[in-house]
Amino acid sequence: MAVLLIAEVNGADLALDATAKAVSAAKALGDVTVLVAGSGIGGAADAAAKIAGVSKVLSADDAAYAHGLAEPLADLVVSLAGGYSHIVAPSTASAKNALPRIAALLDVMVISDVTGVVDADTFERPIYAGNAIQTVKSKDATKVLTVRTASFEAAGEGGSASVEAAAAAGDKGLSAWVEDKVAASDRPELTSAKIVVSGGRGVGSEESFGIIAALADKLGAAVGASRAAVDSGFAPNDWQVGQTGKVVAPELYIACGISGAIQHLAGMKDSKIIVAINKDEEAPIFQVADFGLVADLFDAVPELTSKL
Amino acid sequence: MKVLVPVKRVIDYNVKVRVKADGSGVDLANVKMSMNPFDEIAVEEAIRLKEKGAVEEIVVVSIGVKQAQETLRTALAMGADRAILVVAADDVHQDIEPLAVAKILAKIVEEEQPGLVIAGKQAIDNDMNATGQMLSALLGWGQATFASEVEIAGDAAKVTREVDGGLQTISVKLPAIITADLRLNEPRYASLPNIMKAKKKPLDEKTAADYGVDVSPRLEVVKTAEPAGRSAGIKVGSVDELVAKLKDAGVV
Numbered sequence: 001m002a003v004l005l006i007a008e009v010n011g012a013d014l015a016l017d018a019t020a021k022a023v024s025a026a027k028a029l030g031d032v033t034v035l036v037a038g039s040g041i042g043g044a045a046d047a048a049a050k051i052a053g054v055s056k057v058l059s060a061d062d063a064a065y066a067h068g069l070a071e072p073l074a075d076l077v078v079s080l081a082g083g084y085s086h087i088v089a090p091s092t093a094s095a096k097n098a099l100p101r102i103a104a105l106l107d108v109m110v111i112s113d114v115t116g117v118v119d120a121d122t123f124e125r126p127i128y129a130g131n132a133i134q135t136v137k138s139k140d141a142t143k144v145l146t147v148r149t150a151s152f153e154a155a156g157e158g159g160s161a162s163v164e165a166a167a168a169a170g171d172k173g174l175s176a177w178v179e180d181k182v183a184a185s186d187r188p189e190l191t192s193a194k195i196v197v198s199g200g201r202g203v204g205s206e207e208s209f210g211i212i213a214a215l216a217d218k219l220g221a222a223v224g225a226s227r228a229a230v231d232s233g234f235a236p237n238d239w240q241v242g243q244t245g246k247v248v249a250p251e252l253y254i255a256c257g258i259s260g261a262i263q264h265l266a267g268m269k270d271s272k273i274i275v276a277i278n279k280d281e282e283a284p285i286f287q288v289a290d291f292g293l294v295a296d297l298f299d300a301v302p303e304l305t306s307k308l
Numbered sequence: 309m310k311v312l313v314p315v316k317r318v319i320d321y322n323v324k325v326r327v328k329a330d331g332s333g334v335d336l337a338n339v340k341m342s343m344n345p346f347d348e349i350a351v352e353e354a355i356r357l358k359e360k361g362a363v364e365e366i367v368v369v370s371i372g373v374k375q376a377q378e379t380l381r382t383a384l385a386m387g388a389d390r391a392i393l394v395v396a397a398d399d400v401h402q403d404i405e406p407l408a409v410a411k412i413l414a415k416i417v418e419e420e421q422p423g424l425v426i427a428g429k430q431a432i433d434n435d436m437n438a439t440g441q442m443l444s445a446l447l448g449w450g451q452a453t454f455a456s457e458v459e460i461a462g463d464a465a466k467v468t469r470e471v472d473g474g475l476q477t478i479s480v481k482l483p484a485i486i487t488a489d490l491r492l493n494e495p496r497y498a499s500l501p502n503i504m505k506a507k508k509k510p511l512d513e514k515t516a517a518d519y520g521v522d523v524s525p526r527l528e529v530v531k532t533a534e535p536a537g538r539s540a541g542i543k544v545g546s547v548d549e550l551v552a553k554l555k556d557a558g559v560v
């Protein structure tokens with residue numbers, strides 16, 4: 001059995017945490033070759049070669065892959081797919097964009113958001129916003145899957161895989177990159193942070209999100225948000241935690257002014273410790289919180305920040 | 309330009325899902341079913357493009373059980389012009405996989421020749437997030453997934469996408485597939501007069517066999533289980549008590 005694992009690349013850099021978590025899931029399936037595709041990704045390929053458990057790195061360094069466009073990336077992966085039993089990637093926005101396309105080109109089903117590997121053909125994945133866990137057995141020749149990073153520990157360093165160049169597979173020009181709007185931040189990344197502080201509709205405004213951010217900064221945490229907070233313009237889209245946003249499982253998740261809809265819980269209920277601060281003692285978030293504080297967040301959050 | 313919008317009938321997002329005791333699946337008997345919320349957003353976007361004059365006709369398609377007819381009628385009441393129902397299952401518990409759905413949609417696209425397909429980014433039942441991408445692969449078209457803004461500009465669509473780091477804007481050549489994310493628009497409610505009018509709009513009924521597509525699943529469902537439960541902890545009376553608990557737990 002051999003696995004082709006598609007590394008997550010941001011710009012020209014390897015997203016080490018997401019890639020190393022996918023390596024953990026993939027190691028159980030066979031010998032792992034990591035594909036790093038992008039432009040100017042020599043350093044990223046070298047970084048991938050150091051992940052423990054990686055036996056080979058393929059580096060596809062070409063302008064066609066600079067912005068993660070699905071069509072050229074899918075064509076590249078399909079050109080390399082022969083000989084691999086599994087094609088695996090971490091469940092990131094870019095992998096969710098490309099892997100179903102790859103699967104359809106290979107005439108196989110995609111298995112999205114795998115949370116458990118039972119054996120080489122059998123996988124667990126959440127359905128209905130995590131309200132049920134389905135075990136599925138694939139009958140396809142090649143298994144194409146995305147793995148939920150929150151469910152796997154990152155593989156360590158210490159590998160010394162060889163790096164080989166992979167030939168680019170062309171670009172039919174079906175789509176073209178125009179621009180990225182990415183806010184630079186010194187905070188840890190939401191999906192790999194040890195602590196996440198999230199705000200919901202109860203925070204009330206973009207300015208008030210400052211008190212959420214202040215607590216996060218005190219704790220060295222990432223900032224998250226509910227869909228309602230994002231829809232209302234209090235927080236950017238990439239902070240959304242939930243069924244259709246990011247899935248996180250930090251050591252500590254602090255939910256402030258979030259009611260606890262199932263779609264939100266789907267993204268954070270595997271956190272080790274959950275704290276809820278909400279002024280409504282009936283809020284469903286308290287049913288999953290280890291420590292609940294019934295209070296006005298405008299009093300409690302600044303007080304917490306000052307006392308930590 | 310003609311737009312095709314696939315819509316799925318799913319459990320309503322407000323319904324608490326129950327796993328069947330025998331582990332064979334989720335109980336869908338006598339529960340409220342609705343149009344997948346992302347598909348509502350896709351239908352709305354098609355209607356807005358029509359209102360702007362960029363689109364002439366909106367064809368909605370649903371693939372599944374016969375009852376998906378109601379979902380199509382909802383789309384027609386919102387403002388779609390015509391509907392195609394592809395009956396591919398008898399039992400509401402049988403989910404048609406995205407690959408089979410994409411194959412049927414590809415055949416319909418060949419017949420209908422739309423200039424654009426707008427789909428929801430994921431269905432809230434199987435949470436696969438795959439049909440749009442698979443369809444564009446089968447057609448050899450470009451794809452713009454997770455759209456939060458769409459602008460038709462000549463023979464291309466400029467689409468802003470919600471990605472992990474923020475937003476990405478791409479330009480995709482038409483014909484293409486766009487998949488709708490939550491913030492693309494806020495879908496309208498169908499008015500009563502429009503619900504009445506929708507009853508008279510054309511709805512063609514087909515079967516999967518009409519398109520020669522084998523819908524048997526590639527993924528065998530071995531079992532469906534409840535997720536690991538999480539029980540409520542304690543309520544603390546003050547911020548001081550909370551700080552003490554967090555220190556005891558060693559997380560701060």
Ligand SMILES: Cc1cc2nc3c(=O)[nH]c(=O)nc-3n(C[C@H](O)[C@H](O)[C@H](O)COP(=O)(O)OP(=O)(O)OC[C@H]3O[C@@H](n4cnc5c(N)ncnc54)[C@H](O)[C@@H]3O)c2cc1C
Binds near residue numbers: 240278
């Ligand atoms: C298809 C679909 C997908 C979705 N995906 C997601 C998703 O990925 N993530 C997500 O989060 N949601 C998602 N949702 C939305 C979800 O159903 C809820 O609407 C949303 O999570 C509610 O956000 P909220 O808790 O911030 O707002 P509300 O439910 O309005 O809750 C606000 C809370 O703040 C409390 N509050 C108000 N003021 C204060 C104060 N001063 N101090 C303390 N507490 C206060 C209130 O008591 C209340 O409990 C999705 C919905 C659909 C239909």
